[in-house]
Amino acid sequence: MTTVTQAPVAGAEGHIDPAAAFVPVQTRSERPTSFDPADFGAPTGREVNWKHTPIARLGAVLVDEDTSASEAVEYRLDVPETLRVASVGHEAAVRGEVFRPEDVAAAIAWKQSPDALHLRIPANEEHEGLLRVDLVGRDARAHGNAHIIVEAMPNSAATVLLYHSGSAQYAQNVEIIVRDGARLNLVTVQRWDDDAVHVASHQARVDRDATLTHVVISLGGGVVRVNPSVELAGAGSECKLYGVSFSDAGQHLESQVYMHHKGPHTKGDVLYKGALQGESARSVWIGDVLIGADASGTDSYEANRNLVLTDGARAESIPNLEIETGDIQGAGHASATGRFDDEQLFYLQARGIDEAEARRLVVVGFLGEIVQKTGIPSLEEELTAAILAELDAGVQE
Template sequence: MSSVTSAPTVPGAKGHSDGAGAFVPVQTRSERFRSYDPAAFEKPTGREVNWKHTPVDRLARLFVDEAGDEGAVAISVSGPLAAAGLQAGAAPRGEVFTPEDLPAAVAWSRSAEALYLSIPADAELDEPVVVEAVGAATALLAHAHIVIEAGVNSRGTVVLRHVGSAQFAQNVEIIVRDGAHLEVITVQQWDDDAAHAASHQARVSRDATLRHIVVSFGGAIVRVNPNVELAGTGSRAELYGLSYSDSGQHLESQVYLFHKGAETTGDVLYKGALQGEGARSVWVGDVLIGPDAVGTDSYEANRNLVLTDGARAESTPNLEIETGDIRGAGHASATGRFDDEQLFYLQARGIPEDEARRMVVLGFLSEIVQKVGVPELEQELLAAIETELALEVAR
């Protein structure tokens, strides 16, 4: 007499499409559970697919659904746009954003009023809008939700700057209307003890372009996860990232690019440098080309340069294609040390080793810096890289 043992039920799992009754865990970003209610999420343990690379104990306070501390993070806006406020339920807040993890759900529920930046239709901003978030102290908790909307055929740049220290959960909702061209640059230059978990979600409409750049230098743990949907025919996304991780720092980005509309284009390139004991970077890149995304052209890559012993970079590119009618799709990942041939070439021409190493690192990272498009910020970022390199030499 034979017996049959049923497969165990796993929370968050779904059945195979063959109907056999077995269960598999959710693997792709598009299948993850989403909710505005923090109570709908379980506290991360570090075993979940979206938390397995993250030291969750260092983000523990951001998993608690409690009010933030008054004055924990002061947010100011400068430039050609005036900011407005959006209550929950007021359009366009929530038009494209639904939390996909616990910190994002808490930030949604605890941000009674979202910061709203709206670029009018057909407007072209002649200078960037700068949103500066200044943390008061590492023991203080803060939440924020920001909505950035680029009207039809508009052009503009928004820079998000983060300095000081705090425990900060942040949502950024990005809406790019038909024919618009929007650039969003988020710069993390926190003090060494800050914790920052940010969820960016964007939708790009017909013939529109979003350039999204993540720059992370400071902070004990910084996790910035962009999620971009190319919804309209002919839409384009350029997703770039730059990180420089020092001793004890954890800098992470989990990128999701969903090609939903036809004739869409995606270009994803993240670069990172690491130095010092315990320096760590994590990059996960998920690209989904949907069944209606015919004519898609998409490529994602991650490159990491490990400068010292004791540093570690984790890189995972994923590509899922649900249509056979595409122009091209690919992904790549590489992590390594200095190219000995480059160093030999430079030293053979009389350049000292320290200067040769400096030139190689600057050449490696400046590709992302040059994509920023804001000259003053580009110079500032190059100076920040020089400072990091000086710290390495000092060690």
């Protein structure tokens, strides 16, 4: 367990109590971790990792009470039995090798989920079929927690899909381990009903010469917060973090992304895109990249792009880059939020396409770049149709 430690402000004297003068946590890497929810306390909204989240809407996911995912979410696994590993108790092998709760919701999910769903791809095996886990919410009043482990053994390869639907109040931890030379593609889709609450913490470690592609697709839910954190630990490791969201009226869709380049000659690519329409539609993206002192030869870039389709919608985008070594190949970050590109619309309309269809084409093209990165053709078709349906619903309103 790590508790918050903050240094006294130099020169604090006079009527200021030196014991009360502290420097707050300044960077993403300094955040405390603990397996005990009591060490975090209830968030107030002033904390750096909660101030963009509508805490009042999170309900039971912030309550430390005895419950389980089975009460709120039904698991439907299309995964061979040979790839499922028994994981009973908090001390089960592998569990906690990577994962350390960074907020109270993750600590509660850890505590209240003594057993984990553990998927393991055997060493030197390339699994050709899709490994799919459907998580279907039973009821908006039902509250559940879960811990999921996805482990790719050395030189293995697989694609794993976590698909969320229905309604629930659901806190979820996903622990991802990509061992030497492995290639893992993990896609998480959130197509919850409008009254669902989903707070998820994904933490991954990528070892030597291994590759992780992680894709977050959020198209449904009242409040959905999926925060991926990746440590590029091994030399030559690579990670691609992609995300797409479409926020409608009353929806809050959020991702706080963290990539830590720890080993030498690592590569990172972060690209999240979002569209928003409707009164009080909200999206939040916070991207933190840390290039550590030993991460020589790093090549890293992060970007967030948002398309605001109507008045009353708001996108918050905060990229951060911290570099502790000068020996890198390249590093950068970018953020842009705006409305339709009038030149694109004019180009399409000048070729006989009406305005409504032109808007559809622009939005689908904008978000489609990320949808295509899932690497699952059937899912790409489904998500494209879902984006078009969202657009049409907004026009009708």
